Amino acid sequence: MSGRAAVLAGLGGWLPPTRITNDDLARQLDTTDEWITTRTGIRQRFVVPPGLSTSDVAVEAGARALASAGTDSVDLLVLATSTPDHPCPATAPEVASRLGLGEIPAFDVAAVCTGFVYALATASSMIRAGIADSALVIGADTFSTILDPEDRTTRAIFGDGAGATVLRAGRMGESGALLGFDLASDGSQADLITVPGGGSEHRSKGLAAPGDEFFTMQGRSVFRNAVTRMSESSRRLAEQLGWPLESIDRLVAHQANIRILTAVGNELGLPEEKLVVNLDRVGNTVAASIPLALADAVHTGQVAPGHRVLLCGFGGGLTWGAAALELPEVSVEPLPGPAAPAESACAK
Template identity: 50%
Template sequence: MTRRAAIVGTGSALPKRRVSNAELAETVDTSDEWIVERTGIRFRHIAGPDETTSTLATDASRKALAAAGLEAAAIDLIVLATATPDQTFPATATRVQAALGIDDCVAFDVQAVCSGFLYAVSVADSMIRSGAANTALVIGAETFSRILDWEDRNTCVLFGDGAGAVVMRAEEGERGVLSSKLHADGRHNELLYVDGGPSTTGTVGKVRMKGREVFRHAVVNLASVLGESLEAAGLSAEDVDWMVPHQANARILDATARKLGLSPDKVVVTVDQHANTSAASVPLALDTAVSDGRIKRGDIVVLEAMGGGFTWGAAVVRW
């Protein structure tokens, strides 16, 4: 039998404060119509002073563990994807580890911005397949509102805060991650980046983006990596039950599905409610579709994302 990393539980967490486009328009030169037409976004959640990347990640992790029917002590690996850590170091994963009461396990962060969760899933999958880990907590968590320029209406309206988590466990059989493919191309740094960092400006910096160029690359790269990951799994688009994409922009979701030949009915969309939560967006959307019963045991689910760098990736999972 083949040892695979099966997803056995999902969970998510959102900040208490929910902000509508209309509320945002009170302080930003924008409107509900402008945002919806260009992005599909209607709401986003913004972290309060007592909410951080680690608190959201911990909340999502507890829910994922409960869904899996496991105690925190069962976890021997934590991989947390974030571009907005609590501290420069140590890893936010270790703060989650401590909050969950786990005395000792492998715990570290990965940083691939919006693709971070896909990178984290691939790392956990590889470690579980190799026997280096048996039960992993894989998290995407962000407080992106902390790095937004609230005077730049082209970026600040796009993002929100949140966290999503999955429990991945070694199983023998067909269930689990069937394939994952990752890519990066650092030549496009100036299209989507943060203008600061510890070794350059000594500051956190703010998000900067050239939206049209990012859109063009996103549609091409995502359709390509989805096809690549399906081929690696020995499947085609016709075999897909659900696509759970990075929730960046409704138009990107539509264009990617069309390019792959997928029905819009098979695409999980939460961007209207959560906006772009970077590394948290795929696990947030995944938990939504699992919790409402859309994703069922045996379904073929594809996950995909693209983020600053550029980085991009996809994974095919048998539920």
Template identity: 55%
Template sequence: MNGRDGGFRGATGTAAVLTGLGAWLPPRRVTNDDLCARLDTSDEWIRERIGIAERRLAAPDVSTGDMAVEAAARAMASAGVDAVDALLVATSSPDHPCPATAPWVAHRLGLPQVAAFDIAAGCSGFVHACAVAAGLIASGAARRVLVVGAETMSAMVDPDDRATAPIFGDGAGAAVFEADSPHAEGALGPVVWGSDGSLADAIVVPAGGARGRHERAGAPQGDFFVHMRGNEVFRHAVRRMTHAAREAAARAGWRIDEVDRLIAHQANLRINLAVADALGIPADQVPSNIRDVGNTAAASVPLLLADACDKGELKPGHKVLLVSFGSGLAWAATTLVWPAGLAPDCENPAPPLFQGPPMTFEQVKEILTTKGGLPAAPIAPDASLASANIDSMALVVLSMQVEEGTGVEVSEDVLAQAATVAELAELVGRYAEPRA
């Protein structure tokens, strides 16, 4: 399992081959100047120490699962597939402590009853999840696995902490892996991974878990956010990533000078340049997007893969070395030869999660009046539900008619979130779920 056997290979020599990539970033950009307006820091300090100019932050009503759905749908479109055997979500910021986020993501993607679970390995989670996907494929338990790295780090970071607020951003990236020959381009190579729990508190959210739960009510508010010993993390990140990357390349039969691209977790630009220098890989062979998106934790490696591929920095035949490091402490590295024909989907809107025409205001009004028995006069696009006499029973009628007419299930509780009648139509398209 640690790569000493040359990687994850099934009895018939089956390997996990990368066939699709997807990415999604929240539209809201927060620049260093935005942070400097309320924190005791400067744009120059953030750029020099971390390498970040701006980061993306999700809207308050957008969760890790929401972003995972967007990236996953794009990855499946990139791979040209509409079904998978398993779905893994790597995250440190799940929608809930329980249940896992992955089953909900699978449901939203129209993948009923597929095996789905979360992987919590901090910023190294995506590469860990890729290793698990390779194992599932090698064992024959799955032929196609969707791996997602998604994070709402803004939910875990104290916005008033100058040590952590400038670092993290939100986003999601995803990849599809399919069973194929270990000699195929895109096949994951040997995996080198490990952990050091003696440094579990180097990156930690102290409160909110089972440990210390008897003190939860009295815990300082700051203990519910990420705490990090930056200098210590820096040293261990450089040391562990360098060793794991070198070992993964060696087990793949590669000399370091044969590596065309180093794809490293985007924690800190100086960390990645130090790792590249220690390995002897030129800086121009180390793609980076941290300047524009920040540290997106488990989402960082797939986001960088999609970004580098989209920009033409990853070309068919390139020998690519992947390495990551994060809380736990945990780290992982692997290899692949970049496949031809891979086109990441990171700009276009995600494919629809269900088939059927969108609901218009006129259709909503017709249903409410003819089926719900409501008077037509108060039902205007900008009218509130209350002023339009739309109560919970009317929403039940609407949801049933939508399901009957389009085959799409939408909960009346979801419809009740609309502020106006016009938003009802939008919510049907935004939250509708395919029937199992």
């Protein structure tokens, strides 16, 4: 392979300072640590306190990715989020401004849990086309702000956070080059994962009802689709690249729940040690899930330079997709946690 490519140059992630354990939830809802852990694999999650929003977590992760890349400027910012600060305008321009990136093009991509893969493909395409020479791609969500406080299932699953990557222009044969993508959607099943209210449809048709502002999903159908679609997309991309499945060193899949991750690994014939898992410590962070898991795994050494890495996601829409690269040398800070909350990188 040859030609211009987008190359991974930096990684960063950030978690808000408020930690909620399963025992904390058990004191508020009809649930237990055992019930949550056996069904999801999740033991804790982090949520934004009052006063913090998606732009705040995005700025923190973006600043860390820029520091990892050793730069303070990029030509483009793409923010994957389904919980923007406002319905209008997009959140990305504010994030770019607060990071001191100047008047660069900045826009949001909304593909829920597949959002980061879609955003990565978008930025990669713009770099390959010569529209930009570098890009900051952020996945950030604050789903705690759209959950029904009485719903034990969704509150157990979702956490807030942000993960980010810096891409630079390079060559396709270079270490860290994004080698390919597989993207797809199926709008006929949009009702499986949704927030009914807040948009134009229910208002214009007079359909708004109490609770429409909360996130809902049909768990069993989502499970089946997630396993099938992430497996199919990963397999297609591996075939496109000429990668035998057994040659994949690490699979960084959307951290939905442990049963989905295990099932996808089984479908692809990948042993447990090749699956990157950090949902036990952070929960399902939606668009932040894949970059957070990748940054965490690189920091701990689970993903190492030269590893063939497949990223795959599945989310509302329905949307799904995969991306592939061989990891370059990259330095990543540890994810901040409640014992050492990061100071704000950039004030509003």
